[in-house]
Amino acid sequence: MHTVEEIVGRMSSQGLRVTDQRKTLAKLFADSPGYLSPKDVYEYMCKKYSGLSFDTVYRNLRVMEELGVLEQVVFEEGVKFKLHCREHEHHHHLICLQCGLTYPITYCPMEQTVIPDEFRVVKHKFEVFGYCKTCVQEDAAAQG
Amino acid sequence: MHTVEEIVGRMSSQGLRVTDQRKTLAKLFADSPGYLSPKDVYEYMCKKYSGLSFDTVYRNLRVMEELGVLEQVVFEEGVKFKLHCREHEHHHHLICLQCGLTYPITYCPMEQTVIPDEFRVVKHKFEVFGYCKTCVQEDAAAQG
DNA sequence: TTACGTGCAAAAATTTTGCAACCAA
DNA sequence: TTGGTTGCAAAATTTTTGCACGTAA
Numbered sequence: 001m002h003t004v005e006e007i008v009g010r011m012s013s014q015g016l017r018v019t020d021q022r023k024t025l026a027k028l029f030a031d032s033p034g035y036l037s038p039k040d041v042y043e044y045m046c047k048k049y050s051g052l053s054f055d056t057v058y059r060n061l062r063v064m065e066e067l068g069v070l071e072q073v074v075f076e077e078g079v080k081f082k083l084h085c086r087e088h089e090h091h092h093h094l095i096c097l098q099c100g101l102t103y104p105i106t107y108c109p110m111e112q113t114v115i116p117d118e119f120r121v122v123k124h125k126f127e128v129f130g131y132c133k134t135c136v137q138e139d140a141a142a143q144g
Numbered sequence: 145m146h147t148v149e150e151i152v153g154r155m156s157s158q159g160l161r162v163t164d165q166r167k168t169l170a171k172l173f174a175d176s177p178g179y180l181s182p183k184d185v186y187e188y189m190c191k192k193y194s195g196l197s198f199d200t201v202y203r204n205l206r207v208m209e210e211l212g213v214l215e216q217v218v219f220e221e222g223v224k225f226k227l228h229c230r231e232h233e234h235h236h237h238l239i240c241l242q243c244g245l246t247y248p249i250t251y252c253p254m255e256q257t258v259i260p261d262e263f264r265v266v267k268h269k270f271e272v273f274g275y276c277k278t279c280v281q282e283d284a285a286a287q288g
Numbered sequence: 289t290t291a292c293g294t295g296c297a298a299a300a301a302t303t304t305t306g307c308a309a310c311c312a313a
Numbered sequence: 314t315t316g317g318t319t320g321c322a323a324a325a326t327t328t329t330t331g332c333a334c335g336t337a338a
Contacts, residue, residue, distance in 0.1 A: 053320050109253030118277030125271045133262030
């Protein structure tokens, strides 16, 4: 698991300055189990920084992604970010459509996939979407 | 394979009017082996319709996707469209990053994937990206 | 004829860039 | 002090919406 200190330390060691805003960003991602959109991040940050501008959020998300602190995934609804997985083994994700929570999936389908000889594979994407335990329960409760 | 007639007929049978522009759109997708961005489509259509507006292209792409004529995929560079696969069997895709060409992959990784009991799966995505035979050869030729 | 489709204009939403003031190191 | 960081303003992109006119059925 990533702690705020680890994230901030990583940014610092890579030459970035540790500003209050970046500490808060680190805390946000350290505390979030899943993906956050730039808008989610902006809205959260605004609570603490009244004069916050969207472009700074974007710049920091971009920088943190380039540093390998965050990873970016493109969903139908747009781009989202979460802490980069520390697991060294290659893996994929189970993603909750409601809260954005992710679980790792260790199984990689490429082992079983037959690729035509002439095709040069560069990357692959395997994502499973649905609703996590908590969200299923909440939904059931809401339905009565 | 889809022919222009089949696509147009499908649109017509679903209550859409067959305009000249939509026929051209149908032909474009019938002739394209891979994914096209809204911009690709707009540029192609502009050759024939000088006063064409981007919003009509968007509207038609949207409508055709809702009708199930087109399918939409989100790439890092943005949204793209291609004809919806007619294969009845569930399948995935091998996608060329250069030309957008797609091959079907019959293998579905969900069979082998272990999902936590509490997680309710809604959908999944398995896509393999790389370069097709033609694009690899062209690249090699260009490199000398 | 009539409802759907189109172009035009403008708005909305998202992301990027230049610049001057600010601040961590 | 100094170069990276931020807010502000504005631009660039991408996508959506309202409206009047045009057209397929």
